[in-house]
Amino acid sequence: MGLDLLKQLDVNLHPASGAIDQLAVTGSAEVPEPPPSQPDPGEICSLTMVRGHPEEADLHEDSSAEEEVIALLTDEESVLTEQDVRTAYLELAHSAHDGIVRMKQALRNLAWWPGINREVEELCRSCERCQHSDAVLSQRARPAPMQPVDLPDRAWSKLGMDIALPLVTVVAGGCSDSDQCHVTTLAAGADAPLSLTFDLPTEEAPLRPGPPAWSNYVKGVVANFKGGVVPFEAVLASTVPLGAGLSSSASLEVAMYTFLEALTGRKAESLREKALQCQKAEHEFPGMPCGIMDQFISAMGRKDNALLIDCRSLESTLVPLADHQVAVLITNSNVRHTLTGSEYPSRRRACFETAKVLGVKSLREATMELLKERQGDISEEDYRRARHVITEIARTEAAAEAFKKGDYATAGKLMNESHASLRDDYEVSCAELDHLQRIAAAVEGVFGSRMTVGGFGGCTVTLVKKGAVELCIQKLKSEYAGSATFYVCRPADGATVISA
Structure with missing residues (x-):
């Protein structure tokens, strides 16, 4: 049907x-929500060892340990990586059989790693005591809904x-x-x-x-x-x-x-x-x-x-983008580099730590002047990460104003600068994306080009005059070493219902 x-x-x-x-x-x-003070990232894992080997722990009998761990894991200002959280929670949840109910109840809405409970279930699949705890949990009232957060950007x-x-x-x-x-x-x-x-x-x-x-x-x-x-x-x-x-x-x-x-x-x-x-x-x-x-x-x-x-x-x-003589060209590099899983968590942690050094709740409140003043207190890599974030926010605001005015030359220049910052400061690009961006940016009639979304492969987005689209595609086809796919677009409507 x-x-x-x-x-x-x-x-x-x-x-x-x-x-x-x-x-x-x-x-x-x-x-x-803005992140209270932050413990050392390694401290959380050591908590499972304070009261003995994880296999000997019993959070049911020592609720203070349980509460301490929960408080650390749910700290909104935490700079812990997903791996920190996963390691601590898996150890605690599996080793403390009788305490797993309260741990799950407290942490099932934890935004850091929504898949942790599924890993626990897999780990405890053959454990009768854990299965019993899951059965008890399923009978309890569901917790309050998870508050909306924007994790990669927070x-x-x-x-x-x-x-x-x-x-x-x-x-x-x-x-x-x-x-x-x-x-x-x-x-x-x-x-x-x-x-x-x-x-x-x-x-x-x-x-x-x-x-x-x-x-x-x-x-x-x-x-x-x-x-x-x-x-x-x-x-x-x-x-x-x-x-x-x-x-x-x-x-x-x-x-x-x-x-x-x-x-x-x-x-x-x-x-x-x-x-x-x-x-x-x-x-x-x-x-x-x-x-x-x-x-x-x-x-x-x-x-x-x-x-x-x-x-x-x-x-x-x-933001109006109504000039139909301007098109958007999406170029799929058709490559996806395998990541270790630490790339984005490490960048987010760098941003949190730098914001703390600068004395602001988030880098949204920071300026390049403030960052330069405190450069000596920040590692070279973290400085570059923060520089990308601060300048990218400014570029986004400037690009919105340029689009409103129909100033596509300025908007395109900002796109090129954004790609350079993502490549050099945030380091989430790759050779294939850089090559596609360079080729497109050099074509007459192209305003600007940059990588999209996550990076490490995927697509570039190019702002180009409608009459130059075919030339740009031909240049990309002839000079790109890989096999790209192209999508020529205009801004369109979002979700809607259609009838047969």
């Missing part, structure tokens, strides 16, 4: 139309600008006659199995993450949809390439939420609320501590506009 409806939509699912975060969605026809309370572009994620389907939900994905690169059936979540039997990986984005949204859902059948299709840094996960989450709104007739209080629930879904089910920008632009994008997003206040402002 869902596949037939998808065919009726006659949606063009080819990459030639190109872009970021844009969603086309169908339903049935019926229808964070160290500097980021100000960012995004555009929604016409690559699409389509969810087609309707109510089911059964008492279950059935979902099939047609997305290229999705892991098997491509179809999944699951029961509606209840207080006694909540949805849980699990394979296939793509299904966790669906289940996370179902679990966080306000007002409850009804049994449904749905088919997913997407032109947003997976793993390219074009926010395919946010695209799917917001598409799924919009589908459920159409299916149930219950809409989120606001687009911001919808985006926050989708962010929460990604934190809790795929276990990715993502920021809020991708979900915001997926939900709030508007045709011929960029979106200026304040990740501190969660306010957003439309």
Whole structure:
């Protein structure tokens, strides 16, 4: 039924139309906070050893140890990495069998590492005492919802600008006659199995993450949809390439939420609320501590506009980008370098530590003058990390003003400067992205070019005159050593409901 409806939509699912975060969605026809003082990052792991070997610990009998650990882990100003938190929590939760209930109850909303409880469950799968504790936990009242935070950006309370572009994620389907939900994905690169059936979540039997990986984005949204859902059948299709840094996960989450709104007739209080629930879904089910920008632009994008997003206040402002003689060219390098997992945590920690040295709550409140004054108190690497953050915030504000004035030359210059800063100061680029950026920036008619999103592979975004698009693509094809994919775009609308 869902596949037939998808065919009726006659949606063009080819990459030639190109872009970021844009969603086309169908339903049935019926229808964070500033971080207190910080302990040494190593101190938290030593806590498990203070009262003996982890295997001998019993937090049920020594609640003071439990409370001390919880206080450290939930400290909003913590500069602990995810690895610090994971190591301490796994040891404590598994070794203190009788105390695991209180530990989980206190930490299950912990934003640092949403997937920790799933690791504990895997670790304790064959342990009768842990299984008993999980059973007790499932009978308790659910804790208060996790407060929205913007983890990757929280160290500097980021100000960012995004555009929604016409690559699409389509969810087609309707109510089911059964008492279950059935979902099939047609997305290229999705892991098997491509179809999944699951029961509606209840207080006694909540949805849980699990394979296939793509299904966790669906289940996370179902679990966080306000007002409850009804049994449904749905088919997913997407032109947003997976793993390219074009926010395919946010695209799917917001598409799924919009589908459920159409299916149930219950809409989120606001687009911001919808985006926050989708962010929460990604934190809790795929276990990715993502920021809020991708979900915001997926939900709030508007045709011929960029979106200026304040990740501190969660306010957003439309920025006109209405000149149709200017295009956006997305170039997918089709490379993704394997990371150790410490790259971004180490950068966030550097930002927190530098902010503390500067005496500000976040780098959003810092200036280059202040950073230069305290340069002698900061390591050379941390100085460069902070310099990128402070100057990038200024560039974002300046770019928004340039776009409002139609000053694309200035906007493009700021894009080039941004890429240089990401490459040299923040060090999240790679040789392939640098090569693509250099080629594009040198083409006549190109205003500017930079890497997108996470870096270490993925895509570049180039602001270019419409008449120079083909020349730019040809230059990139002929000079880039790899095999790139191109998407020529204009800013488009965010998620919407379409009917067959």
